[in-house]
Amino acid sequence: MPDLQLQNILVKPGTKEILKLEQLTLMESQIYAIVGPSGSGKSTFLKVINLLMKPVQGKMNFFGQELSLPHLSGSGRLLVQREMAFVAQKPVMFQTTVFENVAMGLRYRGIDRLTIRKRVNEALEQVGLLGSAGQAAHTLSGGEAQRVALARALVLKPKLLLLDEPTSNLDPKNVSIFEQVTRNIHQTFQTTILIVTHHLHQARRLASHCLFIHEGKLVEMADTDSFFQTPKTEDLKAFLSGQMVY
Amino acid sequence: MPFSQDVISVILLSLQVSTVAIVIGVLIGIPFGSFLGLYAFPGKRLLTVVIYTLMGLPPVLIGVIVYLLLSKHGPLGSLQWLFTPQAMMVAQSILVTPIIIGLSMSAVQAKEQTYLETIRSLGATPAQTIWTIIKESRKGIWAGVATAYGRAISEVGAVMLVGGNIEGHTRVMTTAIILETRMGNFDAALQLGAVLLIISFILNNLLVMGILADFRSRRRKES
Numbered sequence: 001m002p003d004l005q006l007q008n009i010l011v012k013p014g015t016k017e018i019l020k021l022e023q024l025t026l027m028e029s030q031i032y033a034i035v036g037p038s039g040s041g042k043s044t045f046l047k048v049i050n051l052l053m054k055p056v057q058g059k060m061n062f063f064g065q066e067l068s069l070p071h072l073s074g075s076g077r078l079l080v081q082r083e084m085a086f087v088a089q090k091p092v093m094f095q096t097t098v099f100e101n102v103a104m105g106l107r108y109r110g111i112d113r114l115t116i117r118k119r120v121n122e123a124l125e126q127v128g129l130l131g132s133a134g135q136a137a138h139t140l141s142g143g144e145a146q147r148v149a150l151a152r153a154l155v156l157k158p159k160l161l162l163l164d165e166p167t168s169n170l171d172p173k174n175v176s177i178f179e180q181v182t183r184n185i186h187q188t189f190q191t192t193i194l195i196v197t198h199h200l201h202q203a204r205r206l207a208s209h210c211l212f213i214h215e216g217k218l219v220e221m222a223d224t225d226s227f228f229q230t231p232k233t234e235d236l237k238a239f240l241s242g243q244m245v246y
Numbered sequence: 247m248p249f250s251q252d253v254i255s256v257i258l259l260s261l262q263v264s265t266v267a268i269v270i271g272v273l274i275g276i277p278f279g280s281f282l283g284l285y286a287f288p289g290k291r292l293l294t295v296v297i298y299t300l301m302g303l304p305p306v307l308i309g310v311i312v313y314l315l316l317s318k319h320g321p322l323g324s325l326q327w328l329f330t331p332q333a334m335m336v337a338q339s340i341l342v343t344p345i346i347i348g349l350s351m352s353a354v355q356a357k358e359q360t361y362l363e364t365i366r367s368l369g370a371t372p373a374q375t376i377w378t379i380i381k382e383s384r385k386g387i388w389a390g391v392a393t394a395y396g397r398a399i400s401e402v403g404a405v406m407l408v409g410g411n412i413e414g415h416t417r418v419m420t421t422a423i424i425l426e427t428r429m430g431n432f433d434a435a436l437q438l439g440a441v442l443l444i445i446s447f448i449l450n451n452l453l454v455m456g457i458l459a460d461f462r463s464r465r466r467k468e469s
Contacts, residue, residue, distance in 0.1 A: 047363070050367055052363050052366060052367060078369065078371060081366070081367065081369055082369035084367070085367070085368075086363075086364075086367035088360055088363065088364060090360060091364075092358075092360050092361050092364040094378070094381075094382060095381075095382055095384075104368055104378075105368035105369055108368055108369045108370045108371070108374050109369060152368070156368075156369070
């Protein structure tokens, strides 16, 4: 069953088109990896889905809700946005404790204190940081901060989890922990996950499907095995073999 | 004169006038400054320039404008506030509000775009977004409030014009210093000046301690 359908998306802040997608359908409970050269529009793609960036045209069907993206605002935008969670490449840690950082999205939703405590503790336990709940978030290492950002996302129990190069600044150990937690979230909640990554091995390890975005366009999409073993386009072949110059 | 009943009432009135002015400035300036720092809209650049200009507004000019507004035949003359502490509060509010707006705006703008995106992606309403950004920018905003308080309590031109330096009624520290200097009582003037400095030091110290205590309590809150 499709979770997310995008149609005729055009992001054009000025004269240059930075993202142009004609049609894209993503199925529920899958992990999608989005790969492509730097500046190809991958992060823009996630921000459009997360309603952080408004395209000049385009429609999104989000779990059966038909949305006209350029005209979506106010409470309509908020309701859809609250069904998703986003983890950025460089996690923002608010100037408070780890617990409060993770609780923030729940507080925005007006959830009661007891439920917040329970869910935040569960989320922190999942990312292995329950013991750091009272610690000032800005004193965490990069890997720990990224795990807090992941806990902050998973505590919301989103239908769609968007990860924008979440492990690009992490050491191998933290990459491994992050990937394991991501798998756990997927298995436990059947969450649909989109992850932008520069690490092709990570895409292979995590994703059931891969998308290749180049120069703002979706060039190829396939299940992970086919994507890596039998790429159809010359661009993807060049990218996978490291020959693409950008 | 130091620490006589008169001096104490002068000090208390100074604190009262400036504190009320700051509270008004904070209530208007922080939300408005944060909004300006966060959102883009037509005319924002012009408005920003106007606010920066108003931050340097001479107190004596504010005094003249408030005087004209509150004078018997002025548009607000019916309030009968001229030569009262209320008039001094109005004048100082006009003085400090642009400072708080401008410095709040700068503090908010100093936060990276990723802060805003993270807050929005967590499902914050616009009001929750502004409140979170204010909390995140609080050090810069408090510095702005401290600057504004220092400007208010040390200004003399506006309060002299609209308050009139009436003994026991509208005399504050700065106008008392001028009076004592004119009368040749330099010791008294310097002592009042020292009191002014000490008050400023204590208030700024409280602000800094408040920020630290706030942070410590947040650390303890859920541990």
